[in-house]
Amino acid sequence: MGADAVFRVEGLRKSFGQNEVLGGISLDLFAGEVTVLMGANGAGKSTLVKIVSGVYSHGGGTMQLAGKAFDPQTPAEAIRAGVVTVHQNINDGVVADLDVATNLTLDRLSGKGASLLFKPRNVRAEAKAVADRMGLAIDLKARVADLALADRQMVAIARALAHQPKVLILDEPTSSLSSAEADRLFALIDRLRAQGVAILYISHRMSDIRQLADRIVSMRDGAVSGVFDRKPLDYEGAVNAMLGRKIHLDRVVARSSAQAVFTAESLRIAPGAKPISMTLGTGEVVAITGLVGVGKTALAETLFGVRRPLAGTMHMDGKPYAPRSAREAIAAGAFLVAKDRAASGIVGGFNIERNISLPFLKRMSGFGVMKKRAERAVARRQIDELGIVCRSEKDELSALSGGNQQKVMVARWMSQASRLFILDEPFQGVDISARRDIAAKLRASADGRATLIFVTEIDEALETADRILVMSEHTIVGEHRNADVDLDRLLAEVAGGPLHSAA
Amino acid sequence: MMRDYAIRYGFIVLLVGLIAYFAIAADGFVSPQSAVFIFQSVAITGVLALGVTATLVVGGFDLSIGSVATSAMMAASYAMVVLEQNAIVAVIACLVIGVIVGLINGWLIVYMRVPDLLATLGMMFLLLGLQRIPTEGRSIATGMTMPDGSVANGKFSEAFLALGRHRIDFFIPNLIPVSVVVLIVLAVLIWFFLEYTRFGRMMYAVGSNERAAELAGAPVKAYKIWAYVISGVFASIGGILLAARLGRGDIASGNNLLLDAVAAALIGYAVLGAAKPNAFGTAVGAVFVGVLLQGLTMMNAPYYTQDFVKGAVLVVALVFTFALSGRGKR
16 A cells, blocks of 8 residues: 555545534545445535535645645536546436437537537547447447436446546445446446546445445544555444444333234345344334445335335234335324435424324314314424424424424324334434434333334434344344344444344 | 515505505495406406315416316307207216316326326317317307207206306395305315315325325325316316306307416415415405406506506515515425
């Protein structure tokens, strides 16, 4: 590793208002190496990428490219200097309605020296040169919209490579690819590595990381929390550095449950994934943890009827349970506090009271007419119980803090009794005190139902659950009673270590 | 605080001010007959506007209402004049057309994923053409010659014409036309439905955050289709009233129905600072347009200024809704 870095970032800072997102990041990229950047949501990865690619300006620190100062003011400037980024959303990188050849040469349509007329023959010749250079076997006349996702991704990358970059940044490139498609991408990355391109690869997928990484840099809370470059790479260490480990002052007293409420038998939620079997008991709080993209949300949605399992059966209270919609799941007593409250929870035009009553309008109406007094009483009780800070139940949700908005979402589903209460990332974008309130309320009210929470942060699982299940590659790979958790084993499972038989 | 009041009551104040102005400036503006005339002039557009409000509530839009109304008018005329059926058959035929068009619109939008504006625009053109096919583009009136050379001898039944022409005694004899009663009844119905029933509540939820509504167990697709059915049925009721008022199936009538109805519904956003589609606002919006036009007519403003004034009012109302209340981001 004696060589000088091609690209060097030192002490990079960035704040949005009061909120410091990057607190002095330093990062080196070397020619012919794949550096993997890991970090949980909100760690600052995207911000870093946006600064490097010229989308954001930085608030301190320096960047150097091949020994020269590098400070792009626009994305175009970064590309011209040789730092090329393929963003996470594939469709941002291609124009769907144009053909492949035009896409590959799009950047030459404008700017200095572009000719006034569009010459299809020249375009095709140039595009062919670009495609050949990276061994792209795609019909150049095909419309991008007609291509498979992986091919589109290849076009986006090929388009980036037409600039002959020194540094290539790939932001979660496999998040929407199948494993066969991903293999093609990896072959391409190997080729680029051999050509001496410095690659920054951002991903959560441990299998990708194991296959590609020459070095791993972990980020947490806007700072680099670990650099791993000694072979063999310490994957568990990298995951640990990314998730962090704090001292837990308020560890829970783990309960165990005798009576099963919900069981899943050989449930398969993704093609090629190992089946999942689990039993959730009455009165217990079970946390499922795992990195982003391992299928936590897919499992939550399967249990809630929004998604159909590929195979396997479920039972609720001993009766077969195969919901085909959220409606059927709710009727059977399974409730879900969905991930990302802004997109899938909050009804913006409704006040607190109406947001809480939303799923239970039928129970709060007679002959279809709303019983407003009953509705208000329920809302007031929930505001009291969860300690929602507001002026009254008539407040709009936009007036509440993130933590209080989340409390309203939890209150919505706690306002009626459930058999299986599922919460997907209930602590996302929630301040610490609201998080404590919600966790305490979940535990205090856990009797009479099974509670299942999906969290990426291991801390949140340790603070809330009686039992912790670990997910990796769309299946459950480990189980821990939250009494004397073997954290090393847990982290190894999160990092996708040797597979134990499913719990 | 001033701003809150301006947003909340601004449009009502504007309406009251307008009435006060016309009362002073135009002789005979303030009289029961004048008030009834205003209501009568907006009865049909008002009914259509109430229907389109339902689609706006679920986050959709229905551009086909105008042509549904004229299709219903032509169908009623055809049923009575050509097929020599009675009023009940004619009314049922119209309502069936409204239901079918609503179902097709809903199906196109929900299952075929055609954007609402485009689906209903297509339906609008389709109906504009379809309603002319049976008579090969002729208007329908008693004694007309059919394409095959025969003469249509049926006529509008008295009971049907009464829907458009009969006036009910209300303190003053023969004061209130049936169409105004229909408007008021439908307005109250849809208002109660949207504000006080769980179905109306869920429709608002669907319009505001479809995914949240779905995850709360709402059959989102069904709600959306129902909204278009409501819109279609209201439009066909508007068509019945139009046929009853004209007494013939006039292919040239109903040109302004769509734009006037949409204007009323959108003006309704600004009423009481609702910043969302609502039945009460739509009714006020329709009356607002009616007052404006009646006043201008009584002051001898030329007819061609009417569209300009309507457009200007709509733009002002939209500014009230989106810029001032800052809640435009739906």
